[in-house]
Amino acid sequence: MPVLDAENLVKLYPVRTGGLFGGRKALLRAVDGVTLSIERGETLGLVGESGSGKSTVGMLCLGLLEKTSGTIRFLDRPIEDYTGDDARIFRRKAQIVFQNPFASLNPRMIIRDIIGRVLEIHGLAHGRDIGARVGALMREVGLREDQMTRYPHEFSGGQRQRIAIARALASDPELVVLDEPTSALDVSVQAQILNLLQDIQAARGLAYLFISHNLAVIRHASTRAAVMYLGRLVETARKEAIFARPLHPYTQALLSSVPKPFVTDERMEKKIIAGDIPSPLTPPPGCRFHTRCRYSEDRCTKEEPQWREVEPGHFAACHRIGEIEESRTTNPYPEGG
Amino acid sequence: MADRSQGSLVARRILRNPIAVAGLAIILGYLFIAAFAPHIAPFDPTAQDLSRSFAPISAGNPMGCDEFGRDILSRIIFGARTSLIIQFFSVCIALVIGVFLGALGGYFGGRLDEAIMRVMDVLLAFPGILLALAIVAMLGPDLRNLIIAIGVYSIPQFARITRGSVISVRQNDYVTAARAIGENQSSIILRYVLPNAISPIIIQTTLRMATVLLTAAGLGFLGLGVQPPEPEWGTMLSNARMYLRSAPMVAVFPGLSIMLVVLGFNFFGDGLQDALNPRLKE
Amino acid sequence: MTPPLLSVSNLTVHFHTEAGVVRALEDISFSIAPGEILGLVGETGCGKSVTASCVMRLIPTPPGRIVSGEILFDGRDILSMSDEEVRLMRGRDMAMIFQDPMSSLNPVFTTGFQVGEAIVTHEPSIAREPLRARVLDLFRKVNIADPETSVNRYPHMMSGGMKQRVMIAMALSCGPKLLIADEPTTALDVSIQAQILTLIRRLQREEGSSVLLISHDLGVIASMADRVTVMYAGSIAETARVRDLFDDPQHPYTRGLLGAIPRLDRDQGRLAVIPGTLPNLMNLPQGCKFRERCAEALPVCAEKRPALAEIRPGHEAACHARTGR
Ligand SMILES: Nc1ncnc2c1ncn2[C@@H]1O[C@H](COP(=O)(O)OP(=O)(O)O)[C@@H](O)[C@H]1O
Ligand SMILES: Nc1ncnc2c1ncn2[C@@H]1O[C@H](COP(=O)(O)OP(=O)(O)O)[C@@H](O)[C@H]1O
Ligand code: SF4
Ligand SMILES: [Mg+2]
Ligand SMILES: [Mg+2]
Numbered sequence: 001m002p003v004l005d006a007e008n009l010v011k012l013y014p015v016r017t018g019g020l021f022g023g024r025k026a027l028l029r030a031v032d033g034v035t036l037s038i039e040r041g042e043t044l045g046l047v048g049e050s051g052s053g054k055s056t057v058g059m060l061c062l063g064l065l066e067k068t069s070g071t072i073r074f075l076d077r078p079i080e081d082y083t084g085d086d087a088r089i090f091r092r093k094a095q096i097v098f099q100n101p102f103a104s105l106n107p108r109m110i111i112r113d114i115i116g117r118v119l120e121i122h123g124l125a126h127g128r129d130i131g132a133r134v135g136a137l138m139r140e141v142g143l144r145e146d147q148m149t150r151y152p153h154e155f156s157g158g159q160r161q162r163i164a165i166a167r168a169l170a171s172d173p174e175l176v177v178l179d180e181p182t183s184a185l186d187v188s189v190q191a192q193i194l195n196l197l198q199d200i201q202a203a204r205g206l207a208y209l210f211i212s213h214n215l216a217v218i219r220h221a222s223t224r225a226a227v228m229y230l231g232r233l234v235e236t237a238r239k240e241a242i243f244a245r246p247l248h249p250y251t252q253a254l255l256s257s258v259p260k261p262f263v264t265d266e267r268m269e270k271k272i273i274a275g276d277i278p279s280p281l282t283p284p285p286g287c288r289f290h291t292r293c294r295y296s297e298d299r300c301t302k303e304e305p306q307w308r309e310v311e312p313g314h315f316a317a318c319h320r321i322g323e324i325e326e327s328r329t330t331n332p333y334p335e336g337g
Numbered sequence: 338m339a340d341r342s343q344g345s346l347v348a349r350r351i352l353r354n355p356i357a358v359a360g361l362a363i364i365l366g367y368l369f370i371a372a373f374a375p376h377i378a379p380f381d382p383t384a385q386d387l388s389r390s391f392a393p394i395s396a397g398n399p400m401g402c403d404e405f406g407r408d409i410l411s412r413i414i415f416g417a418r419t420s421l422i423i424q425f426f427s428v429c430i431a432l433v434i435g436v437f438l439g440a441l442g443g444y445f446g447g448r449l450d451e452a453i454m455r456v457m458d459v460l461l462a463f464p465g466i467l468l469a470l471a472i473v474a475m476l477g478p479d480l481r482n483l484i485i486a487i488g489v490y491s492i493p494q495f496a497r498i499t500r501g502s503v504i505s506v507r508q509n510d511y512v513t514a515a516r517a518i519g520e521n522q523s524s525i526i527l528r529y530v531l532p533n534a535i536s537p538i539i540i541q542t543t544l545r546m547a548t549v550l551l552t553a554a555g556l557g558f559l560g561l562g563v564q565p566p567e568p569e570w571g572t573m574l575s576n577a578r579m580y581l582r583s584a585p586m587v588a589v590f591p592g593l594s595i596m597l598v599v600l601g602f603n604f605f606g607d608g609l610q611d612a613l614n615p616r617l618k619e
Numbered sequence: 620m621t622p623p624l625l626s627v628s629n630l631t632v633h634f635h636t637e638a639g640v641v642r643a644l645e646d647i648s649f650s651i652a653p654g655e656i657l658g659l660v661g662e663t664g665c666g667k668s669v670t671a672s673c674v675m676r677l678i679p680t681p682p683g684r685i686v687s688g689e690i691l692f693d694g695r696d697i698l699s700m701s702d703e704e705v706r707l708m709r710g711r712d713m714a715m716i717f718q719d720p721m722s723s724l725n726p727v728f729t730t731g732f733q734v735g736e737a738i739v740t741h742e743p744s745i746a747r748e749p750l751r752a753r754v755l756d757l758f759r760k761v762n763i764a765d766p767e768t769s770v771n772r773y774p775h776m777m778s779g780g781m782k783q784r785v786m787i788a789m790a791l792s793c794g795p796k797l798l799i800a801d802e803p804t805t806a807l808d809v810s811i812q813a814q815i816l817t818l819i820r821r822l823q824r825e826e827g828s829s830v831l832l833i834s835h836d837l838g839v840i841a842s843m844a845d846r847v848t849v850m851y852a853g854s855i856a857e858t859a860r861v862r863d864l865f866d867d868p869q870h871p872y873t874r875g876l877l878g879a880i881p882r883l884d885r886d887q888g889r890l891a892v893i894p895g896t897l898p899n900l901m902n903l904p905q906g907c908k909f910r911e912r913c914a915e916a917l918p919v920c921a922e923k924r925p926a927l928a929e930i931r932p933g934h935e936a937a938c939h940a941r942t943g944r
Binding site for chain 1: 662843
Binding site for chain 2: 059062091095098099100103106108109117118121164167170171
């Protein structure tokens with residue numbers, strides 16, 4: 001039984017476009033039909049460029065944003081069914097860590113209260129016990145417990161992210177949404193946090209939805225990965241498959257756009273994706289990637305590609321998968337952009 | 338700890354700003370005089386002695402006497418008390434109601450916010466102190482009604498400032514995080530939003546103290562304030578107006594007192610603003 | 620050997636703040652040859668942007684203070700130039716692009732106008748038509764689609780990548796000999812980053828200019844730079860040709876950094892971690908600034924600050940364990 005099972009999630013934001021006085025009303029398709037599920041002990045990596053809808057998916061899954069349509073089942077129950085006292089259970093069992101550790105901790109609370117509130121709200125500890133439990137959580141995330149009477153601004157970015165992780169762990173969750181948990185950190189701190197998250201998962205067996213725009217981080221941290229583009233999933237598979245044999249042209253192009261931290265004779269010019277990311281207000285018809293895709297043909301501009309299982313456990317949505325697979329051994333991006 | 342260190346940082350910035358220090362000194366002096374008025378004032382402020390009517394400045398009456406021969410210095414000293422009472426209670430009324438409405442509107446947004454803000458707009462649409470004037474005229478002039486009038490008249494300012502501040506604080510991830518751990522709405526507002534939205538409210542409170550004093554004096558001047566013989570600076574100024582030709586000094590001291598205290602709160606409020614938002618400077 | 624275009628020697632910079640003296644740069648020395656891309660890499664706060672600002676003489680004084688050092692550009696001492704000389708030098712001889720293109724562009728003027736202004740600053744007598752032609756040319760050069768209409772667009776009508784192209788066009792408007800790019804792609808998505816890096820690379824080749832490329836991303840540095848300088852806490856840890864640095868890093872900090880990066884090309888069970896945190900620039904330890912986090916530290920590391928020394932031709936590191944004393 002998956003911890004989280006989301007089907008056909010849609011989130012539309014009503015927005016006003018252009019014009020100083022009112023402008024036109026339009027619908028921004030932030031998330032447009034996303035299906036995913038996460039098993040216990042598993043990390044699903046959700047990767048895509050900014051604005052592709054990753055954070056929105058994370059917030060929808062936690063019920064922190066109201067979905068426009070679709071179903072979300074948490075521990076086999078639709079999240080709408082968690083009402084009254086059960087609402088507490090859902091809040092306890094599904095937690096989140098945000099990207100910016102400078103914005104995600106209340107600057108006016110000391111650490112003991114930031115973490116301790118979780119225990120209080122859910123009645124998990126009382127009185128003196130709270131301090132002891134907070135101390136244990138701080139040790140678990142690699143902080144000194146004598147620091148619990150300090151305020152967030154007295155900590156570095158990495159330490160604050162540890163505090164945020166401790167807060168998420170306080171209620172003993174089954175699922176933690178990690179929304180770019182290391183994107184605001186330097187690489188040496190990022191490595192510490194990634195290792196910490198790995199250790200916690202091993203010890204507690206929880207499920208992560210790991211959101212990041214950084215492909216290397218996703219590859220390192222996940223067991224399965226899902227690639228998003230303009231509100232849609234374009235490909236998901238186990239990480240070994242998706243990084244070794246990416247099927248979708250967008251995944252392929254994204255992978256070759258990442259500057260590698262070693263020197264090669266390959267020139268980057270050869271591999272870049274041309275053009276800008278289209279606006280989610282007016283997503284291109286047909287395949288959303290067709291405006292930038294090297295393989296796009298007439299069909300791609302008109303028909304939406306079907307989401308299909310190309311290999312066992314390896315899904316993708318592209319009209320030309322069978323055809324481009326042969327050419328994949330040769331460089332798909334022979335010219336500069 | 339943090340607040341301690343942040344608080345001391347703010348204090349240091351204020352102490353390094355001579356204008357703010359001057360403001361603070363004036364405010365402290367004013368508070369001291371108001372608190373210990375009976376001990377400081379040489380005479381009973383309401384005791385009349387018609388033989389000393391318009392007595393000039395002397396060692397016994399350092400500011401002279403008014404038309405009824407009352408000691409002006411003593412009346413100024415007790416007047417500080419009246420002014421402080423008016424300032425304190427009216428700002429309290431405005432602060433509590435204004436912050437409550439502003440926080441509600443800012444946090445929940447939507448229709449509620451619309452409704453609250455339209456009511457505030459109506460209140461703001463009354464020019465100047467006309468609103469307070471209307472309220473006092475309706476309820477009758479006495480200290481309590483004066484306080485209510487000035488308090489009500491000041492609500493929209495607090496509501497607006499709070500609302501703006503709350504809206505910007507509301508966007509922070511720690512507010513979303515509070516929802517994620519299951520905090521309820523009132524707890525989110527009281528523990529997460531308001532404590533972080535507080536600095537513009539503090540600044541507004543200080544600056545409002547000055548405005549409120551001026552309004553009270555203005556109403557006093559129009560005869561709608563505190564009624565004689567209670568000493569109140571605005572009323573004193575108003576009475577002195579009739580003798581402006583013959584005894585100008587009678588008007589000078591209440592006028593100066595008002596000016597000084599207003600300046601004090603404004604200086605300090607500006608200094609506080611710079612100290613709390615150092616980036617706004619330059 | 621050709622003389623360097625830019626040479627910075629023994630530059631030390633302090634900031635005097637409310638909380639104390641921040642020792643932002645300490646004894647920094649490096650140089651850039653004509654036509655070379657030098658990558659400057661290091662973690663947040665290590666002094667990369669301060670270094671760039673010193674070269675452009677954009678350091679705010681106060682709170683900043685250039686304590687000592689010399690910056691020679693084309694043989695001229697930047698630190699002793701008059702303000703007017705510096706103004707003329709900026710834009711014409713060296714130009715800079717920043718991380719956030721939005722805050723560097725003025726929202727109330729069209730992008731074409733702003734690029735034009737950059738030219739007019741240095742060529743006040745240029746006539747309208749040639750100016751327009753030059754601007755259009757620059758827009759074409761940086762691959763902005765449809766230059767004729769794009770010059771009339773305001774910054775907010777453009778994507779982040781397009782705005783960065785405008786910034787590059789502006790920087791190149793007077794054919795500078797040195798381009799300083801301070802995290803030019805950090806705010807951009809990978810696909811757009813690849814476009815901008817390729818663009819910088821191509822223009823650098825065409826114009827033969829030198830580039831000081833600042834980034835915290837070792838990947839960006841590896842794919843762009845000819846030589847690399849690694850900074851740590853206001854000092855230079857290591858300088859080498861790019862291949863030497865990535866294939867055989869010398870300084871323990873560089874090694875740690877390379878081990879800490881998640882890789883796309885191979886599995887890592889656990890990432891190698893540099894223990895501890897950065898030292899406080901207001902209260903620096905004696906000896907090597909990296910000692911507390913270093914696995915190779917020797918007794919001497921606690922006493923003496925290591926100086927940059929040549930390990931092999933063209934490869935310098937500041938580490939007692941390497942220089943063998
Ligand atoms: N509150 C909102 N109102 C309108 N549009 C929004 C809102 N939040 C997000 N969006 C838009 O939805 C899209 C997806 O945003 P987000 O989920 O934050 O993307 P990501 O996390 O992948 O960068 C973006 O185009 C963003 O501008
Ligand atoms: N205007 C300033 N006032 C005080 N400190 C500054 C100022 N500018 C930079 N610093 C300090 O100098 C150090 C180096 O900063 P910077 O060069 O911006 O680092 P980075 O390598 O991230 O670009 C930092 O510790 C920073 O706090
Ligand atoms: S469907 Fe067509 S346009 Fe879309 S990715 Fe596949 S080939 Fe490219
Ligand atoms: Mg996001
Ligand atoms: Mg910088």
